Amino acid sequence: MPATKVVVNIPGEVPYDVRIGDAVLEGLGTSLKRLPAVADAPHLLILTDTNVAPLYLDAAKASLKIAGFRVSDVVVPAGEEAKSVAVAGEVWNAMAALGLTRDCAVVALGGGVVGDLAGFVASTYMRGIPFVQVPTTLLAMVDSSVGGKTGVNLEAGKNLVGTFKQPAYVAACTTTLATLDEREWACGCAEIAKAAVIDSDEFFFWMMDHAEAMVARADAVVAEAIARSVVFKANVVAADKTESRGVRECLNYGHTLGHAVEALAGFGTFSHGAAVAEGMRFAARLGADVVGTPPELVEAQGELLDGLGLPSLAWSAPAEEMLAAMKRDKKTRGGQVRFVMPRDIGAWELVGVDDAVILEHLRAWEASK
Incomplete structure (x- = not known):
């Protein structure tokens, strides 16, 4: 090829x-x-x-x-x-x-x-x-x-x-x-899914249509998914090389909760991609409350992640510990935790969220496990 x-x-x-x-x-x-x-x-x-x-x-x-x-x-x-x-x-x-x-x-x-x-x-x-x-x-x-x-x-x-x-x-x-084993493969698929949600309807629905082929590692589909992801990231970086203009922040979608999961579960317990996928699910549900993320998007994103071999994690930690871990992350500003939230496919917003709102959603997340 x-x-x-x-x-x-x-x-x-x-x-x-x-x-x-x-x-x-x-x-x-x-x-x-x-x-x-x-x-x-x-x-x-x-x-x-x-x-x-x-x-x-x-x-x-x-x-x-x-x-x-x-x-x-x-x-x-x-x-x-x-x-x-x-x-x-x-x-x-x-x-x-x-x-x-x-x-x-x-x-x-x-x-x-x-x-x-x-x-x-x-x-x-x-x-x-x-x-x-x-x-x-x-x-x-x-x-x-x-x-x-x-x-x-x-x-x-x-x-x-x-x-x-x-x-x-x-x-x-x-x-x-x-x-690559299945864990590492799914790890990469999570980042492709992240790019697709943030980038466009065209990329997202292409991924929905080709999730099964990605899991099967079909050569042509894998090469195209890589190329699409690289084009997406290259465009973002070109607009904000040093993460000083806010544009590059979109690449942190799913990482706010994801990094906390990695830290509290112990690095290596879950792959980075599995943690990011969990963070994407959480950020979308939080977004539904904070910025009006459509329920259809939350559902479709979950369907894509499931299809890529990234089910919701059967793990949680106390809400207060998760919040503390989030506050230690370098994305926090002025003591306030910030999340990238999708308003729609291809449209996102970086939002500082009050501790009380985060704790409410973390407790619901913890109870769902």
């Missing part, structure tokens, strides 16, 4: 390509040799993790070496724990020991954790060197690999330290998706 190309054009940044296809990893070296920011790099560092390295590191290195690049690699532990200042420090020291200079580049080979960590170390090493995203999960392909957010976690919360650093290129090789 021919590769699909989406160009991400952000004001003030060099445009970059997102290439989606089944032979993109095989052609990685050739693609980077055509890339001005990386073509003459004397040394490339592949950053990957212990899950991905046995599967795709050799193929990535072979492609780059055939193209004439000198290549080294650093393999970090798989999992959210790798997104830490300590691990970032280890990677910085490894980069220095390898003699990487400002004309070198980092290649992120893995899921969202690897991409966030690689982007962060690339943006800070020698005050910034280029990096390339090679996402290997559906979630990373449709979300974290595009848009330039990088970061690491602190004990106090996720992504509290980071930078904005756009990649020079994104290579989304769909053959890597074959190794």
Whole structure:
């Protein structure tokens, strides 16, 4: 199947390509040799993790070496724990020991954790060197690999330290998706569903029509869903590169409750996508009370999430603990928790909600479990 190309054009940044296809990893070296920011790099560092390295590191290195690049690699532990200042420090020291200079580049080979960590170390090493995203999960392909957010976690919360650093290129090789289990697949589907709700009727109803094919991982449908999601996110980021104008806030739909679920259940208990899907259900029901979200939308969204293998979670926590966790999130302003709520498909609003209203809905959510 021919590769699909989406160009991400952000004001003030060099445009970059997102290439989606089944032979993109095989052609990685050739693609980077055509890339001005990386073509003459004397040394490339592949950053990957212990899950991905046995599967795709050799193929990535072979492609780059055939193209004439000198290549080294650093393999970090798989999992959210790798997104830490300590691990970032280890990677910085490894980069220095390898003699990487400002004309070198980092290649992120893995899921969202690897991409966030690689982007962060690339943006800070020698005050910034280029990096390339090679996402290997559906979630990373449709979300974290595009848009330039990088970061690491602190004990106090996720992504509290980071930078904005756009990649020079994104290579989304769909053959890597074959190794994802059902949990990780559904995780990526949640972000696609989020994009569809926020974007347009056309995207949403296309997803409704193709939910079964997404679950079955039909190649053409998967490639199109990725491309649609990338176009959506690229347009949002182009309008609000550093989340300073309020437009990019729409990407947090479902994340207010979702991050609280992840924190209180214990990171890794539920996938990020499963937590976001639960947050989407909650935000839509809250929206029905606060901004007049149509009941038909709440129902249709639930139907889509169910169809994508993202049922409502059989878990809850006390309302007061959930609210406290929400208030620790970086999206809170002036002590008030803010939610992205859909007024309709393709129309959303960012709303600060009083604690009493949130607690009322959290207690109803808790009682429903």
